Amino acid sequence: MSPTAKTPARRKRMPRAQRERQMIEVAEAVFSERGYTAASMDEIAERVGVSKPMLYEYFNSKEGLLLACIQQARTELRQVTEQAVVGAPTAEEALRRGLHAFFLFIRERRQAWSLVRHEMTLIGTSAADEIETTRRQQTDLIATLMSGYFDASDVDGIQAAAEFVVGGCERLAIWCEHREDITPGIVTEYAMNLLWGGLERLAGR
Template identity: 70%
Template sequence: MPRAERERQMIDIAETVFAERGYVAASMDEIADRVGVSKPMLYEYFRSKEGLLVACIRQSRTALRDATELAVVGSADAEESLRNGLRAFFVFIREHREAWALLRHEVALNGTSAAEEVEATRRQQTDLIAFLMAGYFDDSDPLHVEASAEFVVGATERLAIWSERHEDMTPEQVTDYAMDILWHGLGVRARR
């Protein structure tokens, strides 16, 4: 098996184990066993359990960025762009529950490079939202744009956690709830 393909396989299985057991309880032995490789091979690829977790988070971050960026392409206006981006986020967390679990359970990662990767994921989404807002909104204050983007990311994270407790809610319904609250504050600033 080519190295890149083996690495993806290791990351995918590790993501499952980390989501099932939590980072602390997950073992490299179990991950190696499920992949069908030796534990030393895991260490050869990732150097440590934390290195493997970081690789999982980076893969998730890339997939989330791709999904949200693709969703906003061709949006007609700020409202449609926000709606499409939010829906892509809520669909992503529904379809990639294991990846979302890694991003959501950061408390166990405090003080590690993995916690820095989780924050980099947040920063990535905040930067994307701020970039889009700057193109759609009449706002010469970059700090106001940045603060608004931070607010959107924080609010949607909490709403995503809430939606996990309400399995019957579809990503579209959750997006409608988010838009109902967020757009009232943001819409007044959009260019007409």
């Protein structure tokens, strides 16, 4: 080899955690665009810039990759909602902050939200259970929050209220998908106007 010849630069290997995160982000986009059934591991691998066998090495299957996407979104949603209510001086303010964090997450993470919204196409897969676990996470988080402000002995009342909040907010999030003019701040106030009256009475028992 001549002194001036250069050997090809070896591509730096990406750390496993970083590569996994990259795969999840790309898969989330493809699942959102194509739908779970039509999405292919070939396309995901091509967009990531890895081989299809590497995807299977990390996630075992297409369903395993989908589960990883939902689990990642669930972790992030819990983090943002928990952080939002820290230091809230009243139950009303805690609810407002938590709702705003949820609607902001839905607006900023549309692809992740679409995986949850299209759950009917996932019935019969483990992903359906993961979606319900995400709901359960939010319901439990709200119930725990309420217990800190309301009469904690009214377990059923608090649980029912938490279920109602989560169900109602899901529908509002779907409504907002096609309304760019409805900002997270606006929909938060709509939700507060509808929800707080009943919750305030619960707090006053």
